[in-house]
Structure formats: C-alpha cells, structure tokens
Amino acid sequence: MDIVLIRHPAVALDSGVCYGHSDVALAEDAEISASALALKLATLQIPPPRVLMSSPLTRCASLAAVMANDFGCALSHDDRLKEMDFGEWEQQRWDAIDRELLDDWATNFEHARAHGGESVAQFVARVRAWFDAFAQTRELSPAYVVTHAGVMRAIASLVLDVPLERCLRWSLEMAGVVWLRRDDAQQQWALVRWNA
Secondary structure (H helix, E strand, O other): OEEEEEEOOOEOOOOOEOOOOOOOOEOOOHHHHHHHHHHHHHHOOOOOOOEEEEOOOHHHHHHHHHHHHHHOOEEEEOHHHOOOOOHHHOOOEHHHOOHHHHHHHHHOOOOOOOOOOOOHHHHHHHHHHHHHHHOOOHHHOOEEEEEOHHHHHHHHHHHHOOOHHHHOOOOOOOOOEEEEEEEOOOOEEEEEEOOO
16 A cells, blocks of 8 residues: 655745644646646656545645546545644744744643644544554555654654654654555555655
C-alpha cells in the first residue's frame, strides 16, 4: 500500500506568519503548481493515484482539484487533514507572539494550549483518526494526500514510530513530497522518500 503526502505550495502571505487553520490562498495559480508537481512525481517514478484526498483549506483543495482532474481520479476532502488550529495566534507573526507563551508551549509541548486552539495531543489524535480509517482501505492505493506540514509529520511519526518532536526537525519544503509504503504481509510501514 502506497500513500503519497504532498505539502501545499507557498501561500499568499508574508513569511513568518502563523496560519495553521486559517484559510489562505496559494501564492501561484493552482494549475501551474499542479503541473510542476506532476513533473516531480513522474521523475520520482511515483505511481499515479487511484484516489486523491485533501484538506478542505483552499491552499490544498485548489491544488487537489486540479490534480484530480489531471489524473482522472476521485477527490475527497476531510477536516481531519487540516493543519493544527493555533487559536489566537492565527494570522499573527510568530515574532510578535509573547515569548513567554511560546516558551510555555515548548515546555509542555504535547498538552499546552496557550493560544486557545488545539494542543499537539489533540491535533495528533485527529490526524490518527483519519489515518487509522484510511489504512483499512487497501483498494485506495496508491493514494495522494494534499495536506499540511504538521499533518505530514504527524503521520510520519505515527507510522514510522518516531517521536513527533524529532520529525519536526526534518526539513519539509513547500510542495514537498513524502512517500510511505506499507508491506501488507509484515504490516509495517517504510519511508520511500522524504521531502522529495
């Protein structure tokens, strides 16, 4: 079983802004981004999708719609594929957020909610619920999932049994691709590509 996680391309916001759950547009046209991704996926010899799944946020959904049309496959959206909800920090510059609040969050990484949004534990539970349901549907392989960096790292942490805090240190560029494959006989996941 193959799942190909695709991070949305750059967004139409200044760098350094927290925009987790916020619905922001892509910086470039979705069709241009989809063409570039199609070339990248073909170069990596990733098999075409049988199904495309996406976060419903515009920066993912607009790209996924073009890709599903180009590949001629079904497309579905799922709220559980949204980025983490940063509550009051949404649309603020990271360097404008109270340093003490950020430090408190780092100290209690899993459970702190100084921003009033989701805790990391709540976010990971949401992503896990989506992934557990997905993993039961072998007929959907290969599946492409257009989503966010946090979701991709949470999935990698879950299936590779790597602490999330470690996955957060792995570089993951805009429009980056993560390819995961499960050996159904062994019931074990392996990383084929990271940040391709």
